[in-house]
Amino acid sequence: MSDLKQERAVRTRNQILRAAAELFDEEGYEGASVTRIVKRAGVTLGAMYFHFASKQDLAREVMNAQPYVIEPLLRSTGLQRLVDITLVWAHRLQTDPLLRAGVRLAVEQGRFGMHDSASFEGWKDIMVGHLEVARAEGDLREDVSPEEVAQFVVGACTGVQLYSQLVSGRDDLMERTCTMWRLLLPGIVTPGALPAIVVDPGLVKDA
Amino acid sequence: MSDLKQERAVRTRNQILRAAAELFDEEGYEGASVTRIVKRAGVTLGAMYFHFASKQDLAREVMNAQPYVIEPLLRSTGLQRLVDITLVWAHRLQTDPLLRAGVRLAVEQGRFGMHDSASFEGWKDIMVGHLEVARAEGDLREDVSPEEVAQFVVGACTGVQLYSQLVSGRDDLMERTCTMWRLLLPGIVTPGALPAIVVDPGLVKDA
The missing domain is CATH 1.10.357.10 (Tetracycline Repressor, domain 2)
Structure with a gap:
């Protein structure tokens, strides 16, 4: 990956992580659907599953951040x-x-x-x-x-x-x-x- | 209430509390339905609602016990x-x-x-x-x-x-x-x- 692409990938990953965190914080794990996380992050479902294997994986990353x-x-x-x-x-x-x-x-x-x-x-x-x-x-x-x-x-x-x-x-x-x-x-x-x-x-x- | 009746009421209340605790412990709040609590306690739904106003009330009593x-x-x-x-x-x-x-x-x-x-x-x-x-x-x-x-x-x-x-x-x-x-x-x-x-x-x- 070029530096620019890599930088964009890191930014997208952080956007998803932050959108997920906001929804998990407001509504808990069950309340935060992947659809709403993706919408709030302003990314595609494909982008989300490129960076995170599942909602559980996303939750794990939020916990560990x-x-x-x-x-x-x-x-x-x-x-x-x-x-x-x-x-x-x-x-x-x-x-x-x-x-x-x-x-x-x-x-x-x-x-x-x-x-x-x-x-x-x-x-x-x-x-x-x-x-x-x-x-x-x-x-x-x-x-x-x-x-x-x-x-x-x-x-x-x-x-x-x-x-x-x-x-x-x-x-x-x-x-x-x-x-x-x-x-x-x-x-x-x-x-x-x-x-x-x-x-x-x-x-x-x-x- | 006669002493005997009072004693039985205390016993029934404890039976319900313990059955509820077992189910809350095993399955969490949502997993434990009132129907199953009543069944496990071996009491009627009426008896349960005589002693506890709601499932939340029951949960509160378990927490405080x-x-x-x-x-x-x-x-x-x-x-x-x-x-x-x-x-x-x-x-x-x-x-x-x-x-x-x-x-x-x-x-x-x-x-x-x-x-x-x-x-x-x-x-x-x-x-x-x-x-x-x-x-x-x-x-x-x-x-x-x-x-x-x-x-x-x-x-x-x-x-x-x-x-x-x-x-x-x-x-x-x-x-x-x-x-x-x-x-x-x-x-x-x-x-x-x-x-x-x-x-x-x-x-x-x-x-």
């Missing part, structure tokens, strides 16, 4: 990066259809016959990477492993947003995410590193 | 009670239809038009009560409130079980719940009280 929305926005490293990922996630979950649909599908997937842990495992692996940096820098308490911290943070964030959504339509999600870190940091960070970790929603508002 | 399954099994107090609640919950989620359905419905309720935070808030209120005992006993760190700890634990448990279900069909839920406490306790318990808190799956296996 979350890190690609957030990771490029961040520059921090180690434990601070973990905090920043969750705060940006909490902030952008208010408005970004790709994140909103990704979380909704990940939670509801059992309902439509999917049992795909890839979006959880994807986030977990990314966090393990950042936690290994924290470990190398001596910021992580000796008695905890990157794997178990990452696993817990991914699970906890999933449940915290679900609870926040029911109680406040996610209005208090940022506050709940900050509380999570205030409760959790003493158990995972060395006392020496603790004061340097910043949990500040103001810092991620523009990310 | 979780504490009634677990709280009577426990004797501990304060922070230890919080730990024990979550371990018994993790253990019995493997087999108890009322708990399994309650959690499934609470997570999936957006799909069938319910937005009821009562099961989350119910657990949260119970935990706040136990945490106020912990506070009175001087076991809770000064910089955390019963409300925020309870709120976080309820959210975190919800997400941890969801992740565990996708990865291992909840086989590793007990292990993940113990990890949660190991990471979380240093941030919520006073250093003096910490060594006395026991996180031991063996102790709740018979509960």
